[in-house]
Amino acid sequence: MHLIVAEKNISARRIAEILAGGKKVAEQKDAGVSTYHFGDTITVGLRGHVVEIDFEPGYQNWRSETATPRSLIDAKTIKVPTEKKIVSLLQKLAKKADRVTIATDFDTEGELIGKEAYELVRAANKKVTIDRARFSAITEQELKHAFSTTTELDFALAAAGEARQSIDLMWGASLTRFISLAARRGGQNILSVGRVQTPTLSMIVDREKEIVAFVPEKYWQLALDFEKRGEVIEARHTNGRFHEKAAAEQARDRTQSPLVVKEVRTGTKQDRAPSPFDTTTYIVAAARLGLSAANAMRIAEDLYMNGFISYPRTDNTVYPPSLDISGILNTLKTSPFKKDVEWVIAHRRPVPTRGKKSSTDHPPIHPTGAATREMLGDDAFRVYELVLRRFLATLAPDAQWKTLKILFDANGEEYTTTGGQLMEQGWHAVYPFSEARETLLPEFATGEKLPIRKVTLDEKETLPPARYTQSKLIQRMEELGLGTKSTRHEVIAKLVSRKYVEGAPLRPTLVGRVVTESLEQHADIITKPDMTRTLESHMQLIKQSQRTREDVIRESRDMLHRAFDQLEANEQVIGDDIRNRTAEEMNLGKCPVCGGTLAIKHLRGNTQFIGCSRYPDCSFNIGLPTAQWGFAIRTDEKCEKHGLNFVRLVRKGARPWDIGCPLCHQINSNRESLEEIPSADKGLVDRIQACHIYTVADLAHSTPEDLAKKLGVSLEKATELTRDAAVVLEKLRRRSECRKFMRDRLIPRKGRSYAKILTALKDAGITDLSRLAQADPATLKKSGVTDAETEQLISDAKIVYHSQVLKEIGIPAVSLKKYIAAGIIEPEAFCAQSPAALSEKTGMSLSTIQKHVDKVCTYLKKPVPKKFSKLQIERGKKQLLAVSGLSTLQVEKLFRAGIVDGDALLATDPVSVAAATGIPEQKIRDYQKVLKRKKDTAIIQL
């Protein structure tokens, strides 16, 4: 069997279709991976890299004493499978194959992906022949040629890719760990560093600095309005910008009617049709539709997967000769753009336009199938239309303009006006995305005199450079060689998710700025695009076998070690600097109590809250939900009333939770509970809030003296308030405990929400566990709880609630467990049966049980059953054991039945004792006889 391994599924399918040459190709799916069968051949697609480079085990712990960030530089690396299903299928197929052809993309990464496949195949099958097919387009001609002239895998080319992998990993991981640890940032707040992302971030930071440092300069522009045949036309002074006001004013003052036409210059201008889309130019065009780079790529990938456009990751702006342009045009005749397609067919330029970049990997992005809005939805259809119209435009003729430039003289001052008229609309007919704006002018004759209506002198200022839009940044990255067509948009998305940059256009955040500056100061090399350039030239040398991979990596290691020499020497300074300068990002504004600074604080675990910078002198604070609900961050929006920044809770994979102004939130969410305090009417609650006491807890924890002073009420009133607050606080605590109890036990299901159930229960008066324990099952069922859940909830609530009570009474947790296991749950159950019976059921000693029963009965204000002292019990035991025939086991049984000494045994009814203990009745009578005799003897002896 001949196995052909392609870089991706779609290539595998197309290769099979073409090589099958009209024969049927059967698709088979194995664990979700497709294979294509024809004759004795199977093709299979990888998913790009199916293995990933990582450090060997032992480097997982960032804080390890031995595996320090620096140690990663020299750490051994291994390849770990990331696409396990594909890897195992590939190896399964390899075992059966007698020839394997690597048919991955024809570029460095493709060769490396091919080598990864090669190694996996080799591991599974030592003998199989492995060759390599190279083609730059999946066409019949190319493939036939490639498969008839296969060669060996180019290990030098793959090694160049491996060098890049190693260098990126060791620089990225070691520096990321170093700087994150120094700044004491972990989890979602790590500070990442990388060969591509850091120079990209640096560009955004630099631009922001230019903007901040920009000093605007004033300049003046002179223009006039004149009239011709009732039409008012503007002409500008040919001097352009005047940098001195006096000169501009002088020119203005000299400008006098009439305006004399000095010269009329006519010309033509060719307006070239645009060149085909590669990834970058496509992203730029999509940005004008309002799509972010990542969104544009996501939609394009989707259209590609569904066969409407070609592969969207390409650097090529030249259609390959093999591309069947006429065939595509024919296909597009069935699209909603039929008329435009037909127009292009009728007016086609002899040769399609071509851009500057040409590569062999994939053709420029072009449409491949007909689609309608209904099939795609609005956004995807807009993108589809863009790609389709761009394709049409590259086949359409150039546009022709007639240009007109008129020079005027006004008392020695020269003015000019220009016009443009579209003579041949050409490609503009099918591509409305770049507008063709005409300025039509009437005819002028030299010497013609015209009246000036108005002269205007505008004072203007030079503008700072613009911030980068995503698409501008991607263009700039491409110019600098940063990233690839497939990764540039991901790099920007990464900078956003790391909270290094934000907004559109892009602005650096405080963290982004601080980290960049710190790295510029201590490890300059990683912040510059030069590192990528050097890497590329080294890779070139590896490809040409002029240097080895190991040699290049060694050089990179040495450089990184030198960077670490400086970083480690300054670790403390770097860490302090980043921490101090970024603390600001958590500041929200002024403390309403003392005027200090309120800031979000994150503690260990999931605790987060808003506290005052003057703590402990000022204890004002605002609680926040735990970080389980989202990590609290500041947003740019500010509360008009309190002047505080808004707070947002962010969580991976969840919609952010906007708290808004934390103080407004605090006030609103606690008002209702404050109003539950019986001794506080609405007016008093207002006054309490005016003193910055917003929660029942704050009120309950206030001292009456302090409160009386603040509120201007009597000490009695204040005492009453704090006491009532404490009661309400306990009620609130029980309420939230009950809510949590329900949440923990109700399984999330579609069509019902906790909130709904909880309000329904609240309306039914079930707000704490004690009420839930006694609840009518019907009430619960009405609130949306299922039968099974109702039963479980009530019985769990009974256990939890009564356990709380019993614990409070003083029953130790260990014993509690035994009682619960024996079904003794309610306190009443302790008085309803004899201690001995309890002892029997739980297996605990009678004395322990008696201690517990004593406590519970006292608590319930019920009579405590007769107790036996330790001494009594010991003496009784001795007495009983002295009775001949009575075994230890039987004594134990008697004890549990409440018979603790000889007298007690004598006094009992043998029938009932036999029933309670299981000792035969006759035996008991025998024991009683023995006892009686003993007693009588004792009396006689007396």
Added chain:
DNA sequence: GCAAGGTC
């Protein structure tokens, strides 16, 4: 938990 590069 880290990079950048493939692809979905």
